[in-house]
Amino acid sequence: MAPVEYTGELPQDFRREFEQTLAKSLERAGRTAVVLRSNDCASFECMREAATAAEIPVTLAVRVNNGSREYSAEILAHDSRTGEKLAQVSITCGVCGQQEFLDAIPAKIIELESEIDRIFAGRTEPPRLRVAGTPNAAELTLDGAMIGVSPLDVEVRTGDHQLEIRARNHTTQVHRWIAVGGVEEVVEYELKRLLVKRERERKPRPGLRVGGWFAVSLGVISVGTGAVLIGIDGRPHMPTCAPSSLDLNGACPNVYTTGALGAVALAVGLAGAGTGAGLLIFEHQARPKEPLTAELRLSAGGLALRF
Secondary structure, three states, rough: OOOEEOOOOHHHHHHHHHHHHHHHHHHHOOOOOOOOOOOEEEEEEEHHHHHHHHHOOOOEEEEEEEEEEEEEEEEEEOOOOOOOOOEEEEEEOOOOOOHHHHHHHHHHHHHHHHHHHHHHHHOOOOOOEEEEOOOOOEEHHHHHEEEEOOOEEEEEEOOOEEEEEEEEEOOOOOEEEEHEEEHHHEEEEOOOEEOOOOOOOOOOOOHHHHHHHHHHHHHHHHHHHHHHEEEHHHOOHHHHHHHHHOOOOOOOOEEEOOHHHHHHHHHHHHHHHHHHHHHHHHHHHHHHOOOOOEEOOOOOOOOEEEE
8 A cells, every 4th residue: 555645634643543444444354454655766656566576466545635624535446567447436524523534434445345356356367487596597498489588577378388498508407387377387497517528729829830930040040050160160261371370281270160169059050940840830730620622623624623
């Protein structure tokens, strides 16, 4: 029940007694009165939505007016979920006291409840489906059509249904049932995780290719340099071999001593070339494998096979 709206001058004691009489009349009719109050919710529509969230089926809007020597009240019953007006009763008491006005409430509440019961008896609520479980946000497919992700609460048609619950890297669960009007089917699932073996994705590594070719190039240069240095080791250094500096055998004492340096350069070059070759081989193996394709063509010169 939304807070009562009062118009005109009505004492606080009378307002309190009116609301107590209204609540007791509802309880005698087999209803529980819940007064909805919220600082952030002033409109009736907001109150109705709060009643729906609290699973209260009927929301009452009550207005009381104190006119010139006349008390009047209007009580409207609404379907909390749809907002549809179900029933309405009015209480009017001309030239009467407050107690007479209050005494008229129970009979009007019985009249209101009878009308509400009559309307609900003629209704057939559609069947509903509520799904929740682990893992959250699982894909839900109803009768072959995607209807959303869990958790989900929806209306369904009557009859046979098949619900499939799927989640990535989890088992699939199938639920079958017959939907009946006014009945909610509750499905709670727990999908088991699958053990998935992930293959390492092969990605090209251009840095390895550049580094490999750079190491091979330096290695080749170092090998060539080392070979030259070893080749000239022990040979005379002609720019410094003047005739006056020759020994008795005519040999120049100034000779190249580059053997050790050449050996080092040769070793470094071979190591660099080997390292570069290894990097190139590793980079080639890391590339995605492309399938081998062949094309057979018929031409004037005969058959041609192209890979």
